[in-house]
Amino acid sequence: MVKARAPKEAKNTKSHLKSRIDFLQQAADYFQQIHQQESSTKEFSDSQSSTSCTRHEIESHSSCIEKDTTDAEPANAVGQSSSASLLSNLSRVYVSHMRGVSLKTQTRLSVPVKRAFCKRCDTLLASELTCKHEVRNDSRGRRKPWADVLVKRCLTCGTEKRFPQNTKRSKKLSERHKDLAQGSREKSPTEAS
Known part of the structure; x- marks a missing residue:
């Protein structure tokens, strides 16, 4: 069936x-x-x-x-x-x-x-005509370069869209767990001897 x-x-x-x-x-x-x-x-x-x-x-x-x-x-x-x-x-x-x-x-x-x-308002975002671009970094003193965010602000309605500009992306949760598991396996034989 x-x-x-x-x-x-x-x-x-x-x-x-x-x-x-x-x-x-x-x-x-x-x-x-x-x-x-x-x-x-x-x-x-x-x-x-x-x-x-x-x-x-x-x-x-x-x-x-x-x-x-x-x-x-x-x-x-x-x-x-x-x-x-x-x-x-x-x-x-x-x-x-x-x-x-x-x-x-x-x-x-x-x-x-x-x-x-x-x-929000369906306006096409043309730079300097219908929107403003700026790169923001809200970290203290701009110390974290991976925290750069491109902000596009619509001049019609004032809505802001944020796009991360980081080159170093964080690993996914499943990949971090795999790395932790592999790291613990490598440490356990050295601790046993």
């Missing part, structure tokens, strides 16, 4: 799910890059308009005042800010969908993919 073994799944049975997860990740990256480019070009254009305004002030004060009083520029700025926020929200939605698909299908995300976004 032996149970028949269930046939194993074929090698590529979840390939459509993995490709869907990859697509969602690429789409989130794409929209995040567009959001970053728009925000950087907006800052650049704002700095250019302020410098051009100061040049015009020197030449003729009235032309600068006319530029500032036009109603077309504030409406355009509102449209740009709303589209930029939509793009950042769209990338967060895609990351949320990616996490949902991986949870529902029980497929694991790779470590670099999991480290690329915030667990």
Whole structure:
């Protein structure tokens, strides 16, 4: 009365799910890059308009005042800010969908993919744009170099993710017990003689 073994799944049975997860990740990256480019070009254009305004002030004060009083520029700025926020929200939605698909299908995300976004708000973590990196060592006087921890702090929600940066990893508990057992065996013959 032996149970028949269930046939194993074929090698590529979840390939459509993995490709869907990859697509969602690429789409989130794409929209995040567009959001970053728009925000950087907006800052650049704002700095250019302020410098051009100061040049015009020197030449003729009235032309600068006319530029500032036009109603077309504030409406355009509102449209740009709303589209930029939509793009950042769209990338967060895609990351949320990616996490949902991986949870529902029980497929694991790779470590670099999991480290690329915030667990709390699903923002893609781009260094110096959406997160800050710092290496902390909470030991006294930073005496223990193996206690270094890389801390990524999300600028959107303030969540911190910690990643150990130690090169010397501690042994697993089972390995430590084996070493203790071997050490006691080696000592016992020398003590007996």
